[in-house]
Amino acid sequence: MRKKQGLLMILDGLGDRPNLELNGMTPLEIAKTPNLDFLASQGMCGNVYPIAPGLRVGTDVGHLHIFGCDSNKVYSGRGPIEAYSAGIELMPGDVAFRGNFGTIDENYTVIDRRAGRIREGTKELAAAINGLILSDGTQVIVKELTEHRVAIVLRGNNLSDKISCTDPGTAVEGEKLVIPSPLDDTSSAAKTAKNLWEFTMRSYEILKEHPINKQRLSKELYVANAVITRGAGQKKYMPSIKELYNIKAACVAGDITVGGIAQLVGIDYFSNESFTGSFDTNLIGKADMAINLINEKSYNWVVMHIKATDLAGHDNLPIAKKDMIEKVDSIIGYILKKIDLNKCYIAVTADHSTPCEVRDHTGDGVPTIIAGGDVRKDSVNSAGESQFMSGSLNNLTANDIFMLQMDLLGFTEKVGS
Amino acid sequence: MRKKQGLLMILDGLGDRPNLELNGMTPLEIAKTPNLDFLASQGMCGNVYPIAPGLRVGTDVGHLHIFGCDSNKVYSGRGPIEAYSAGIELMPGDVAFRGNFGTIDENYTVIDRRAGRIREGTKELAAAINGLILSDGTQVIVKELTEHRVAIVLRGNNLSDKISCTDPGTAVEGEKLVIPSPLDDTSSAAKTAKNLWEFTMRSYEILKEHPINKQRLSKELYVANAVITRGAGQKKYMPSIKELYNIKAACVAGDITVGGIAQLVGIDYFSNESFTGSFDTNLIGKADMAINLINEKSYNWVVMHIKATDLAGHDNLPIAKKDMIEKVDSIIGYILKKIDLNKCYIAVTADHSTPCEVRDHTGDGVPTIIAGGDVRKDSVNSAGESQFMSGSLNNLTANDIFMLQMDLLGFTEKVGS
Numbered sequence: 001m002r003k004k005q006g007l008l009m010i011l012d013g014l015g016d017r018p019n020l021e022l023n024g025m026t027p028l029e030i031a032k033t034p035n036l037d038f039l040a041s042q043g044m045c046g047n048v049y050p051i052a053p054g055l056r057v058g059t060d061v062g063h064l065h066i067f068g069c070d071s072n073k074v075y076s077g078r079g080p081i082e083a084y085s086a087g088i089e090l091m092p093g094d095v096a097f098r099g100n101f102g103t104i105d106e107n108y109t110v111i112d113r114r115a116g117r118i119r120e121g122t123k124e125l126a127a128a129i130n131g132l133i134l135s136d137g138t139q140v141i142v143k144e145l146t147e148h149r150v151a152i153v154l155r156g157n158n159l160s161d162k163i164s165c166t167d168p169g170t171a172v173e174g175e176k177l178v179i180p181s182p183l184d185d186t187s188s189a190a191k192t193a194k195n196l197w198e199f200t201m202r203s204y205e206i207l208k209e210h211p212i213n214k215q216r217l218s219k220e221l222y223v224a225n226a227v228i229t230r231g232a233g234q235k236k237y238m239p240s241i242k243e244l245y246n247i248k249a250a251c252v253a254g255d256i257t258v259g260g261i262a263q264l265v266g267i268d269y270f271s272n273e274s275f276t277g278s279f280d281t282n283l284i285g286k287a288d289m290a291i292n293l294i295n296e297k298s299y300n301w302v303v304m305h306i307k308a309t310d311l312a313g314h315d316n317l318p319i320a321k322k323d324m325i326e327k328v329d330s331i332i333g334y335i336l337k338k339i340d341l342n343k344c345y346i347a348v349t350a351d352h353s354t355p356c357e358v359r360d361h362t363g364d365g366v367p368t369i370i371a372g373g374d375v376r377k378d379s380v381n382s383a384g385e386s387q388f389m390s391g392s393l394n395n396l397t398a399n400d401i402f403m404l405q406m407d408l409l410g411f412t413e414k415v416g417s
Numbered sequence: 418m419r420k421k422q423g424l425l426m427i428l429d430g431l432g433d434r435p436n437l438e439l440n441g442m443t444p445l446e447i448a449k450t451p452n453l454d455f456l457a458s459q460g461m462c463g464n465v466y467p468i469a470p471g472l473r474v475g476t477d478v479g480h481l482h483i484f485g486c487d488s489n490k491v492y493s494g495r496g497p498i499e500a501y502s503a504g505i506e507l508m509p510g511d512v513a514f515r516g517n518f519g520t521i522d523e524n525y526t527v528i529d530r531r532a533g534r535i536r537e538g539t540k541e542l543a544a545a546i547n548g549l550i551l552s553d554g555t556q557v558i559v560k561e562l563t564e565h566r567v568a569i570v571l572r573g574n575n576l577s578d579k580i581s582c583t584d585p586g587t588a589v590e591g592e593k594l595v596i597p598s599p600l601d602d603t604s605s606a607a608k609t610a611k612n613l614w615e616f617t618m619r620s621y622e623i624l625k626e627h628p629i630n631k632q633r634l635s636k637e638l639y640v641a642n643a644v645i646t647r648g649a650g651q652k653k654y655m656p657s658i659k660e661l662y663n664i665k666a667a668c669v670a671g672d673i674t675v676g677g678i679a680q681l682v683g684i685d686y687f688s689n690e691s692f693t694g695s696f697d698t699n700l701i702g703k704a705d706m707a708i709n710l711i712n713e714k715s716y717n718w719v720v721m722h723i724k725a726t727d728l729a730g731h732d733n734l735p736i737a738k739k740d741m742i743e744k745v746d747s748i749i750g751y752i753l754k755k756i757d758l759n760k761c762y763i764a765v766t767a768d769h770s771t772p773c774e775v776r777d778h779t780g781d782g783v784p785t786i787i788a789g790g791d792v793r794k795d796s797v798n799s800a801g802e803s804q805f806m807s808g809s810l811n812n813l814t815a816n817d818i819f820m821l822q823m824d825l826l827g828f829t830e831k832v833g834s
Contacts, residue, residue: 001777374434378806392806403471407780416478
């Protein structure tokens with residue numbers, strides 16, 4: 001089958017709703033986007049559901065579906081994804097958790113669940129509790145992530161992810177850490193619950209005495225004396241995108257969660273310190289890297305991820321979201337000068353909608369374009385949630401968009417003959 | 418429930434993509450099609466996925482879905498379909514293969530996998546090896562199909578389709594025939610693999626001495642001294658369309674694979690020597706036969722299949738594809754004069770897209786119309802992939818279109834009361 005290349009741009013949380021601050025338009029509708037409009041005119045458009053209408057997803061699940069996976073089959077808690085984000089290669093039987101450095105008192109009551117959003121010294125703190133051997137021989141791997149976030153992995157015999165974790169909940173401070181308990185009758189769940197609590201207590205003893213925390217105390221900052229865990233999961237067998245489609249794929253992203261998910265599904269992850277995952281990210285640098293991967297490194301499919309649109313949604317900053325969309329649009333103009341649309345399709349989508357007024361992910365469809373070369377053209381000529389409602393991709397799902405791209409690129413198998 | 422009649426025209430491989438040779442239009446878009454445009458204006462239109470967006474299907478699977486089946490449930494290799502194409506009624510336990518007459522040397526190396534695309538004498542060659550009784554008592558049924566193709570059935574006790582076949586692959590000549598081996602641990606798979614190899618060797622001994630091959634040798638043509646097998650399958654239980662919908666259905670086609678699939682699902686198959694499955698097929702003859710089945714023979718649903726649009730796609734002949742579409746359009750005009758749209762709906766669809774520039778089946782949606790009588794009308798007034806993108810059937814599936822037809826015809830059961 002004839003092969004072509006493809007570039008997929010993911011604008012995290014791009015989808016929005018009519019906003020009063022923007023005269024009842026969405027950030028994408030009001031933004032001046034000559035290049036997105038051009039792409040819309042050169043292909044198929046629509047608002048696409050991450051999984052199904054009205055179903056809200058996180059960044060992790062949204063990206064799994066963009067990458068062609070069914071999260072119901074491959075998703076088992078956020079833990080394994082955080083582990084991959086931290087560069088920990090999971091082994092069969094490992095149980096992984098997402099964690100926060102937090103502040104607790106001597107009764108294990110949570111004073112601050114993010115240790116005052118600690119940013120400095122987490123590498124040293126994680127190192128101080130990394131490699132602990134628990135009383136039954138289980139090993140604990142701990143690796144810092146961005147800010148207060150940390151990945152934790154229990155590695156040993158007969159472990160299970162069917163346990164409750166120590167996090168008392170995201171809403172309130174002042175609750176005690178939860179003593180983990182098994183969620184089924186297996187000995188492995190009982191053993192793992194016991195292990196997680198032993199780790200929690202022992203890491204508290206180590207962390208509270210750590211020089212970095214003594215320093216923080218002297219500066220009247222919250223100490224990072226606890227690791228608060230949630231999202232227990234084991235890696236399920238997930239055939240890589242190479243195994244499934246024999247495709248060489250790359251992901252350019254600053255956000256390490258997205259990078260972790262990409263690696264989990266067999267997509268090579270490329271980043272750079274200037275890719276911040278925020279408004280100040282180096283967009284030109286990302287574009288150059290993506291262009292290089294396509295034109296020089298012969299990747300079949302390159303995914304370029306931009307995070308800040310989602311941040312603007314969470315912080316209810318519709319103007320900032322519009323501005324970021326316009327910045328991305330001008331980068332698309334830059335890319336269009338360096339890439340031949342007859343050889344390389346360009347698609348644009350999002351992992352979910354983050355409407356500014358909602359300040360959270362919603363189950364709305366996400367604006368999506370597939371353009372270039374011999375893609376059929378529908379009647380949509382400009383980018384926007386309203387315009388895309390009459391597009392030919394409207395109401396399809398993220399998995400559908402993945403398959404349409406694989407088919408255009410020539411990497412699908414024929415069923416039957 | 419009120420009953421009506423329906424005619425479904427299948428233009429094999431009709432769907433296409435914007436083509437440079439056609440000013441960026443598709444063959445259907447650029448073709449002058451007053452009658453298809455009329456049908457479009459009298460009903461509902463859309464690009465319909467054979468199974469799901471981006472999923473490529475073969476002719477066999479595509480037709481199964483047009484006929485309302487789920488190929489995941491009923492498809493077990495191409496073998497059984499070829500057997501039905503050849504007029505062999507499969508019994509429970511039979512293992513069927515699709516085969517080629519090919520040319521091998523005395524070391525079983527494949528010299529030509531189609532015996533020089535042999536067309537003459539295959540009936541005699543198949544007869545010479547038909548009815549062989551193997552050493553364990555298994556019987557072999559062999560029946561010629563079009564050109565070099567042949568259907569093979571093993572009939573006996575304790576047989577299995579879980580074996581590898583003798584075909585070394587479609588891409589290259591110069592490889593040896595594969596000695597069949599069982600794909601699971603059952604005695605039936607081991608026995609069937611042994612049987613297939615015994616048949617292969619014994620048929621070689623018979624075929625190489627056959628007068629037709631002596632003649633071919635004297636004319637310096639490739640001899641048809643081997644039967645190369647693939648697509649082992651057993652018939653799965655498939656309730657017929659009569660059992661499921663109590664509908665009397667007919668299929669008019671020159672292509673015997675389509676005829677085989679029709680019979681497999683319980684649709685009566687009608688053909689004629691002048692229906693060639695190619696550009697020179699007798700379209701008027703097909704139309705007259707379909708009209709007769711509707712007006713005189715009281716069939717509830719008549720399917721009329723035209724193959725040449727697919728051939729033009731595979732051979733990258735956009736003009737020929739356009740011309741064939743125009744020929745079919747004039748035949749639709751002829752049919753419209755003889756059939757009352759108020760008594761008989763007319764639908765048009767395809768089994769898959771075969772874009773000329775791709776030269777293979779793709780996962781694009783296929784142009785589809787359901788028109789006539791009391792069918793609701795959308796705003797589409799002319800036939801074409803672009804126009805259909807805003808049609809009311811857009812993004813539905815072949816199974817959906819089947820059910821909509823059954824419902825219009827009055828053959829569906831009410832769920833609930």
